[in-house]
Amino acid sequence: MKKREFRATVSDKRKVGPRHFLMRLDAKPLAGAVPGQFIMVRVTDTRAPLLRRPFGVHSVDGDVVSILFETVGTATGLLSRACRGDELGIIGPLGSGFSFSRVATRRPVLVAGGMGVAPLYFLAQRLTKRHGRSPLVLIGSRDKASVLREKDFRALGCEVKISTDDGSKGFHGYVTRLLEKTLAPGDEIFACGPKPMLRELCRMAAARRVPAQVSLEAHMSCGFGACLGCAVSTASGYARVCQEGPVFDAKELTWEGT
């Protein structure tokens, strides 16, 4: 799908967690985006912060696209202060999406670590609405307050299991330990989250001989394949997370340099 550089209007913004925001954008050029793709957002028209920031496409409903983000620094802080009616510079849709080649024959298990729920919600949307599948969704979080979008996944018809590091909600422990207990041989894993989580998940998937697709995060400067700043080590050399990814087959990743 063709990448476009365009301006989108903020149609809605709301706080959904302690430092977390859901923002809706009128973004017709993104209507054809597929789960796993992302956009590069310009948070200011001034020269600082200079670079755009990447956000996974969280949902697509007609021409309305949403992103889910956490305020971690100056740029996301600025973005969180955007109001309804403001215009944001967008480049997208970017990157490769999840593959649906096995969803008819394998139970999709979506594993989200923290902000990893962002692209996985869009995936769950498509799986339920277009593929007639009800994924099992595992959401792992630091604590009860940081669990994001649980009700919304349930509203799609997904079964949701929660894990928290501090045990304040659901399973007490990492989401990978919860996955270990719930994973079945006929499953396929779709995961997004912190690198250590994904690394352990890929090891588990290989050991259990279960296919897995992981969506990687990376520091990006351009987001559309030009700068080579987001390289990740794969079995066939460096690949660009923004172009050949962000979705990779678990078997391709070597985890070198992590």
Next chain:
Amino acid sequence: MGGHVRPDLGVAIGDLRLKNPVTVASGTFGYAREFSDFFDLRKLGAIVTKTVTLKPRPGNPMPRTCETPAGMLNSIGLENPGIEGFINKKLPFLEELGVPVILSIASEGDPGEFVALAEAADSLDGVGALELNISCPNVSGKGRCALISQDPEQAAAVVRMVKKATRKPVITKLSPNVTDIASIAAAVEEAGSDAVSLINTLAGMAVDIETRRPRLANVTGGLSGPAVRPVALRMAWEVFRRVKIPVIAMGGITDARDALEFIICGATVVCAGTVNFVEPSAPAKMIKGIEDYLIRKKIPSLSELRGTVKA
């Protein structure tokens, strides 16, 4: 100037004619394909490729980039497919565009590689000129400079070797990490360089205070973007006053206003660089903005604007 006559934006680098003065900084445009969705690439005056080395290079470990105030640091590490990979996989797309292609080349240690690369490029119809990325290790043992671009004699030696190996125009890319960039420019002009391009990136660094680790795996990297513009402008002007060959200027140029500032200080060609990562259609907007300025100021051609800074 008549209302229906458009200003003449044409410029020349040696024998190579460009229809307008706008191109892109090496390393900020890949080999062009990633930008084809964003604007009609045929509008560009020229395309400067990401640097190609003799052998393919995987590049540096991550992190390779980080943002800094109004800029960014990069230590990509010259990741590229090598000259064979460039010819087979990247050149065909560039040739289709019909825009002059300036191939950026670098050695990985042996300056003789510049000659091998120049010889390989000499027979490529799709390549209009060469840009020598001499910000590479000076391994000759002569002089005390780390990079070829920091040593006027080493730089001149490379230019002389390359000029013997090709009939295509040769552009030497200058580093700002020197005491006197104009004397490096003079040295390469004397050695036969058809033009100089400047500035390459400024050596820089950033550290995460929580982890105490450098933000780049390579520790240091090159600073680019609006933050460097005043340095780049001053250097372009100093070089313009020192040499007769065309100056191809870059360093924080983001729009037509910036480009015109550099043309007024003597630049023949201007390059959009880091801005391409933020606004992929910046080069196209730059061309239009330059033309609009010339119309507004009733200046019929760039030669009447170039170097007219009142200083």
